Amino acid sequence: MGFLDALPLTVMDWLRGLLGQGLPAWGVELVVGLIKVVLILVVAILPVIVLTWLERKVLARGQDRFGPNLAGPYGLVVAFADAIKILTKEDIIPQAADRQVFRFAPALVLIPTLLVFTVVPMGRGMIAADLNVGILFAVAIGSLAVIAIIAATWSSGNKYSLLSMFRSVAQLVSYELPMAFSVLTVVLVSGGLSTVRIVEAQVIPFALVMPIAAVTYFLASLAEANRSPFDLLLGESEIVAGHNLEYSGMRFAMFYIGEYAHIFVIGALTTTLFLGGYQGPILPGYMWFLIKTMAVVYVVLWIRCTWPRMRIDQLLDFSWKLLVPLNLANLMLVALVFKLAGTGLLGSLLSLVVNVGLLVAVGTFLVRRARSSTSRRTRALVLGEV
């Protein structure tokens, strides 16, 4: 471990020593714990400020515009202008709303996302709590988002919100499964649920060992975050932004803070599970973590300006008829390969070959079927059989 790599840990140890002179052991632990809490909150909230700016900038570039460029250099101050605007907006609670639930629901959107940061290793030894069930904790907490959406939409007392709820619950539960299976594949190869262990197991990043699981995880977590192309609970043109329709002011902002924090979580967890986490040459661990995470975040933003929104039946079909069977097959094939060839280089190589093979086979099948159905339709049109 180099000097820069260990710098945060050195500072922490020095602080522990300093506190140890005047405080008992449990007092030191408490103060260190509180410092960690503050640090994690900063790590969770700072990306939100950066992302509100970055998303507008990336979207604008995607649409050949400039984006925010007047408020401060490169429009960087725009996030703070947003914060001030939102703090001074009136909070409206509609008559039809269930007041108690309506007030609590936006907080529920943010809380699970904040909690996931507990188990994300951000550098060598830089993890808030290395739970032995780390990744299970992240998946379990992440699925609490469903309850937040149900609470927010049901309590609004609005039909559009209710429609949004049906869609988003169907979507969230459908994408829970492919996500679980892709995480299972990672757990199987790394032999443990602890996130640090998963990162340490990646001599070769898992994205190169099992690309199917990596891509599935990424897409499923996009769906879990309700990001485009899976953002049909928003559906501005049909259900006027559904779930946050009746909200205003700070409560409305919670949905957005939650969403941007969730995007950063997608980046962080994808990095941890599939891109080798904080591992990398030359640069210190936390720099690698940040670089990889921001790369994934950029892809998330990029997808938003490229892919149109999906239809609900396409969305459910994509999960149940493609991702679930594909990942079940992938899980068992990877299990077979690693049992027969060992977890070494040979196993990894074979796993990659099997993954690519499976992907090519399924891809060919789908393309053939699409072609044949298109040609059938064309023939029917030409022959007047419609």
Add this chain to the structure above:
Amino acid sequence: MSPNTAFVVIYVLVAIIFPFLAFTVAYFLRPKRSNSEKTTTYESGMTTRGETWVRFRAQYFIYALLFVLFDVETVFLYPWAAAYNQMGLFALVEGFLFVGILAFGLAYAWRKGDLRWT
């Protein structure tokens, strides 16, 4: 309680307080001029009619049911996957059996047309 668990407990409390802190700050800064027009249900300018709790398609219910079936079985796969490297060949066979049953359930639902959005 290990330090890790203790930390998670503290952090959960702070994470719950955090959004409410934001609400409180907003409470002191925002204007409060509510009237009956503002608090009506928003339906793009139309007056809302009838019950809000409209009937919904049964299809959503079927997906939820399928999800419960699968998710409960997925939970059993986590310990299997975590201990997989330490177990012999029988873990592989058992895994295949279990996932086979799971896949059969999916195939059955698919064949029965439960996954078709009509």
